[in-house]
Amino acid sequence: MTDQWVTFSRRGVAETVHLKGEIDLANAHDIGRAIVARTTLADAVLIDLTAVSFLDSAGVRLLDLIVGELDERGKPIRLVVGERGPARMTLQLCAFRTDLFAIDLDRAAEELGR
């Protein structure tokens, strides 16, 4: 049901979440459930937001929840947001920690693997 917005892959140790399109109040809840189902037991998580064309506060809330949960378990997470774009803008406006951001997916995967 959420396949048009979210897909998964594996990069080294990291469970990788690829988000795509517009994420807003209407679909954030379902996307969140799909992601949590895959990341609950992951040792590291990468969330690729480079293909996201819109991200609103509901999407931010969802990312905040996932980050918080992984931090509690002591597992690393990176949000791949590119150098610019709607997702990066929204997250920056919400003052997300910059150490969570990554520019490039492969490099972020490499860093997590170390």
Add this chain to the structure above:
Amino acid sequence: MSESDRPDVTQELRLPWDDDPEDLYEHAPCGYLTTLPDGTVVRVNQTFLSWTGYERAALVGHRRFRDLLTPGCQIYHETHYAPLLTMQSEVHEIALDVVCADGSRVPVLVNSVLERGVGGAPRVIRTTVFNATERRSYEGELLAARSTAEAAEKRVQVLQQIVADLAAAPTEAEVAEAVVRAPEPAFQATSTSIYLVDAERDQLVAVASTDPTTGNWDDMPRSSRRAVAEVARRGDLHVVHDLAEAAAHFPDLAESMARSGRRTVVLLPLTTGPAEDQSGVSVLGVLAFSFAEERELTDGELRVIRLLGQQTGQALDRARLYDDARRREERADFLAGTTRALDEEHRLLQRSRRLVERMVPEIADWATVRLHVGPAGLREDAGGPAPDEDLLAARIAEATRSVTPVYATDSDRLGCTVLPLTARGKVLGTLSLRMAADRRGAEAERAFLVALAGRAGLALENARLYEQERAIARSLQRSLLAADVPSGDPRFAVESHYQPAGQDLEVGGDWFDAFLITPNRLAVVVGDVVGRGLEAASTMGQLRSAIRALANASNGPARLLEGLDRFCQRVESARMATVVYAEVDLDACELVYACAGHLPPLLHQPAGPAEFLLQGRSGPIGTRAGDRRRTEQRLRLTPGSRLLFYTDGLVERRDRPLDSGFEVLNREFSRLRGAPLKGLPAALADTMVGREHGDDVCLLCLTLGAEERLERTLGADPLQIALLRSDMRAWLTGHGVDADCMDAVLLGCSEAVANSIEHGYREDPFGVVDVSATITDDAVEVRVADRGTWRGPGHSRGRGLRLIEESMDEVLFDRGDGTTVTMRRHRGEAE
């Protein structure tokens, strides 16, 4: 020689007929009695004494005549003889039995005369007695012969009745019922049973009995040692006269005779074929009847019994032929009915369902059809319980591999017959049936099943081909409809919707298309080809290509339609297709359109009501009766105008006249004026026709130019926010707004609308949110207004409010009757 030894010559002097009266009396050829009126013997001649062995002295004066008679005759003497003699003075030829001295009896005929004295008083009775021994035995023979004849006649009557019954009995069961009733009236049998030969199973089956408590009712093989089977093999009548004889030859029979108290048993084979040629007869059954007493059967009875066996055999033979004919007819009817029933369904799944439902319970108690179609195959079951799946799978594999039916046998654990379903030389799947074991006439039955599988295979293959064609038509249509409608141009936006007919119909020939002829000229088409299915879909594809080929900068709509008229001379299936074709000059915002028999487009300009475009009309493509002078109409449009093109499925409804369909469409289209373009055609189709409609619906909505001012009204549904963003993005792009500003405005606006929906209308699902946006050279201003209840910061939407404030340069909240958020963002450099 002494004198006394010499013959008395004096007697020789008499003439031979000159009898001595005394001698005549004594030795007359009849008995002679003289009695007193009370019957006392007073004189008797020697003849009577010789016949009866009495001494004269024992009778005369001592016995009365009646004393010499048997008890029965004494009664007769008293009641008839004596009164008659008294009244008439004489009696003649009275038959009486005289008891001799040794106790034996002599039948006699008696004549008596009563002598009367002076005054009429009885004086003496004179009686002559004739020996009637031989006459009586002759009479006895006559009587016996008569009763024999009567018994024979009775048998013949019974037999005639049976023959009449047999002639009227159309089935084996009725023949059996008729004949089993015969031996009791005809031969005074005690009970009767009938066994019939089941040639297919090589068995003898007990089918009827007048006393089911006797005998052994198990089916027996024809090779059995039991008496019934022996007689069936021999084909000749067998009479078991007594228990000893039974014990010597047929122990089973002796046992059941002893148990049921029978002494004599007749085993009669029921035969057909030439009676004179024993080797040519065939035995169709055995009639067994028995007697509680030992019974000798006469030759006549045996003849009649044999006749009964032949008559019954012939009746059975006839009934079998009837049965066969009736079964053949039933099977033919069933096959024809099955073909009809399958024809009623077009789809493969439904047809398969119909097939198994037709089998159960009519010919099987369980049936399954399995087809090798699609990745998972198709399976339909009916009846139950289902048999062992592993055994069935093995048998299905065998039937599929060998392409021959695998029939159930008496000894098999599965009990299912598996028929391969073939069509055009390949195995499409299998039909498995579990039928009752007693479905007789296996050869005919097998031929029937093969015919059934043949028909079912063909019907299912046709459904599969239909299904395939349908899928091809649908995918062809989808690929044509989905292809490259231009987007991303700020000067226009196109939104389309195709809704297939709801009642499982084949694809229709409706289509839409939009393409750029030159960078400034957009062509828009909506059309409808006559008919359905693959042909309609491929014709639609050809017309679509033809239009794309004919559209060029110099042609224009009217000449393009003329080109289509020529085209349909080569593609006959395109004739009578209807098309609306429009070209838009994107820079000048000018529309030119032509309608070839198609419904008029609907135009809504920013100011004023919606209107149908009723000019530029001519007949359908290739029309012979309609107007083929192709005309076109030109008009200027205000930026922000919306145009709707559609096919007849949108306005035609059985329960609504066409003109009122147009009215409703106009009203709905106007009502949705404020709705985002994205999703508008789908919403219109939903309102106009709903889901369960009988025709395809095709819509294309075109928005031209960037509106000066964007105004939208949204329902309180989170899904609407994305639709708004789509419109707003196009509008911002159309006005050349830079990417950063656009992202910020979209974010701020979305958050404000989300806030209204999530909190302002928490308890009002029917609330609306008004959004308006204006643009100047240096800023974009957006106003979002609701009439809900304000929820301030501190809520979970706190982050949303912060995002609004962070993304926009100026934000003003006005909480009066509802909330209005006014936001402003400065423009950067256009990209």
